[in-house]
Amino acid sequence: MGDYAWLSQSYANVLQDKLYIAYKEARKGKRRTVNEQTFEVNADKNLMLLKIDLLNRTFTPSRGTAHIIHKPVIREIFAAPFRDRVVHHYIYDSVYDYLDNRFIYDSYSCRVGKGTLMGIRRLDYHIRAASRNYARKVYILKLDLRGYFMSLPRKELYERAKWWLDKQYAGRLDSFEYRLLKYLWYQIIMDDPVRGVKRKGRLSDWDLLPDSKSLFCQPSGVGIVIGNLTSQLLSNIYLDMLDRFVVYDLGYKHYGRYVDDFFIVVTEEELLQLMRDVKAIEMFLKTIGLTLHPRKRMVTTSDKGVPFLGAMIHQGYVLPGERLKRNFRQACMEVQAGAKDIQVFASYLGHVKHFNKIRFLTEVLEETIGMEYVW
Numbered sequence: 001m002g003d004y005a006w007l008s009q010s011y012a013n014v015l016q017d018k019l020y021i022a023y024k025e026a027r028k029g030k031r032r033t034v035n036e037q038t039f040e041v042n043a044d045k046n047l048m049l050l051k052i053d054l055l056n057r058t059f060t061p062s063r064g065t066a067h068i069i070h071k072p073v074i075r076e077i078f079a080a081p082f083r084d085r086v087v088h089h090y091i092y093d094s095v096y097d098y099l100d101n102r103f104i105y106d107s108y109s110c111r112v113g114k115g116t117l118m119g120i121r122r123l124d125y126h127i128r129a130a131s132r133n134y135a136r137k138v139y140i141l142k143l144d145l146r147g148y149f150m151s152l153p154r155k156e157l158y159e160r161a162k163w164w165l166d167k168q169y170a171g172r173l174d175s176f177e178y179r180l181l182k183y184l185w186y187q188i189i190m191d192d193p194v195r196g197v198k199r200k201g202r203l204s205d206w207d208l209l210p211d212s213k214s215l216f217c218q219p220s221g222v223g224i225v226i227g228n229l230t231s232q233l234l235s236n237i238y239l240d241m242l243d244r245f246v247v248y249d250l251g252y253k254h255y256g257r258y259v260d261d262f263f264i265v266v267t268e269e270e271l272l273q274l275m276r277d278v279k280a281i282e283m284f285l286k287t288i289g290l291t292l293h294p295r296k297r298m299v300t301t302s303d304k305g306v307p308f309l310g311a312m313i314h315q316g317y318v319l320p321g322e323r324l325k326r327n328f329r330q331a332c333m334e335v336q337a338g339a340k341d342i343q344v345f346a347s348y349l350g351h352v353k354h355f356n357k358i359r360f361l362t363e364v365l366e367e368t369i370g371m372e373y374v375w
Contacts, residue, residue: 011176012055019047019054022089026082035082050083057183059087063196064225066215068205072310076206076214078193078225088229091184094177096233098168103236104243106256110232116309119258124313126254126265127302134315139271140306141264143281144296147212148260149231150223152238153289157224158189161237189234193225222289235259238288245284250277258309271299 023043027036039046053059062081069075080088100111108119123140131138145151162182169178194215211217215225224231239257246255246264252274254265266274282292300306305314312319 012051015054016047016051018090018093019051019086022086022093023047025089025093026085033082039082039086046083047086050086054087054090054180054184057180059184060187061191063198064193065198065200066194067200068209074209074213075226076209076216077227078197078215079227080225085229087184088188091181091188092229092233094181095165095168099164099233099237103240104247107236107240107243107258108256109259110229110236116258119256119309120311120313120318122256123263123265123306123308124318126256126263127306127313127315130254130265130267131302131315134302137268138302139266139268139274140298140300140302141266141274141278142296142298142300142306142308143262143264143278144293145260145285146291146293148290149226149235150213150215150218151290152222152224152234154189154221154224156289157234157238158186160241161185161189161234164237188228188230189224192220193223232259241288242281242285246281250280252277261309263306263308 027040050059062084064078064080064084066076066078069077096112103111106122108114108116108122127138127140128134162185165178165181165185166173169175169181172178206214206216215223224234239260242262243255243257246252246262252264252266256263264274278292285291298307302313302315305312305319307313310320
């Protein structure tokens with residue numbers, strides 16, 4: 001039984017069950033990939049070997065691949081091997097509920113029942129609440145972080161993840177599960193993602209990508225991959241500090257964040273103080289190794305419309321943003337030409353239908369697919 005001989009067989013069985021659940025979750029949407037199919041051919045054996053690695057704490061991240069995507073914006077994506085993704089889901093399943101119950105309500109990314117649509121609706125709600133149903137003028141400040149995932153200091157990120165883990169397992173710090181999760185957080189966060197990675201596509205694909213958006217251009221100990229499930233969760237773990245600073249220390253109740261894109265809604269009387277507090281936010285971010293994006297700052301009023309998460313939020317209605325409209329139109333044409341699966345069209349349609357843009361939808365469907373849509 002190796003180093004884990006002291007463990008009861010019942011716990012080993014519990015871990016086996018949790019890994020099987022994580023395996024089923026990891027393969028959703030991935031069943032056409034060679035990496036997943038190779039693992040699935042001998043799934044029982046592979047899960048058993050993975051369990052042994054976890055029980056012995058000999059698991060280390062495998063080398064993945066990196067590639068460039070161009071939509072919705074140019075971005076570098078690292079893809080972990082399927083075996084690692086099973087571990088990511090195991091960690092996520094083990095800590096998510098505890099964290100989700102303690103994050104502020106108005107962080108929207110990588111949370112069950114939330115997402116971009118929730119973020120859009122909440123900004124609309126905050127504008128209505130702060131303006132007393134548009135009876136008074138309100139101002140919306142939008143800020144963004146510069147190269148967020150690429151700028152994360154891994155040592156500080158691990159300490160923050162461990163801080164939450166210590167709270168979750170308070171009184172049980174000698175348990176095997178706590179020690180295993182602490183070990184796995186360390187392995188995943190402190191791993192150098194560019195070491196041994198295989199680039200897919202041409203090296204010239206990286207030419208148009210700014211250095212601030214590439215892990216290959218970051219100093220040692222800085223940056224985590226964008227594509228992993230754990231990275232999405234870690235982004236909330238780290239920026240929970242910002243959420244609490246803005247909401248509890250600065251006292252802004254009309255605040256929301258989706259990953260590194262956040263807003264604050266204030267009345268005209270509060271605007272001057274908000275402008276002063278931007279400096280306080282900058283100083284706070286500096287203490288945790290992050291900076292605001294200098295060109296992605298906006299202060300506007302609700303009557304002019306506010307762009308957020310692919311939508312334009314106006315007083316009383318929401319429209320799809322220009323990028324979303326372009327992508328929806330392109331998806332329709334590609335489906336019509338047979339270049340994309342109908343599910344791509346259905347996904348965009350399901351998203352766009354939540355906005356007040358029936359005329360736009362009707363025009364796009366008629367001109368690209370030649371169908372008449374009844375709303």
